[in-house]
Amino acid sequence: MRTYRQVVDAHLQSDVSMPRVVDEGEYRADVDGLRAVAVLSVILFHLDKQLLPGGFVGVDIFFVISGFLITRNIVVGIHRCRFSLVEFYRRRIKRIAPAMLVVVAVTTLFAQLLLVPEDAREALKSAVASVLSLANVFFWLHTDTSYFAANTAELPLLHLWSLGVEEQFYMIWPVLLLVFYRRGRTVAQWDLWSLRNRHRDRRFARAAGHGSDGR
DSSP, rough: OOOOOHHHHHHHHTTTSSOOOOOTTTTHHHHHHHHHHHHHHHHHHHTTTTOOOOTTHHHHHHHHHHHHHHHHHHHHHHTTTTOOHHHHHHHHHHHHHHHHHHHHHHHHHHHHHHHHHHHHHHHHHHHHHHTTHHHHHHHHHHOOOOTTTHHHHHHHGGGGGGEEEEHHHHHHHHHHHHHHHHHHHHHHHHHHHHHHHHHHHHHHHHHHHHHHHHH
């Protein structure tokens, strides 16, 4: 007798929406190609905006790649009954936190030493927001865009806004996928239960009809 996981895998293999079950660590040459395009576009844009005026789109490409890979891995893990929110968050923290904390700590230290007191305080606030995965929200609410505003290039942690978006996606999206999956499974089970009841009622009706004919 096949195990539940084998049954699920067989179902995934035959599902037209997921033509083949993939492993989380499977290499994707097309995704690597998109990553190369994104990296080169951002680098060229920062070197000289005239080289590639729309190079900032590379950040959007990274968002799309991250969303695709994370969603694929989570969906496959849920279908195979091996997805864990705790493990997912542990892996994300292990991958992101060390480098991010070093960057924030070093940048904050130099900001306190080199910037004027007002700018140093703002840098410290942005550092706290970055550690809390709220860098994008902080800069959205507190960045001065008036005529006499300071150049955004002088905001030492501004680049962490994109990491804030990514971290918020990691926190919210897996939970939503689990909710949608469980709700869909509940609806499917309810439909199956209703179908079985209708089938049973029809059998009883036919049996009652045969019984009355035989009298």
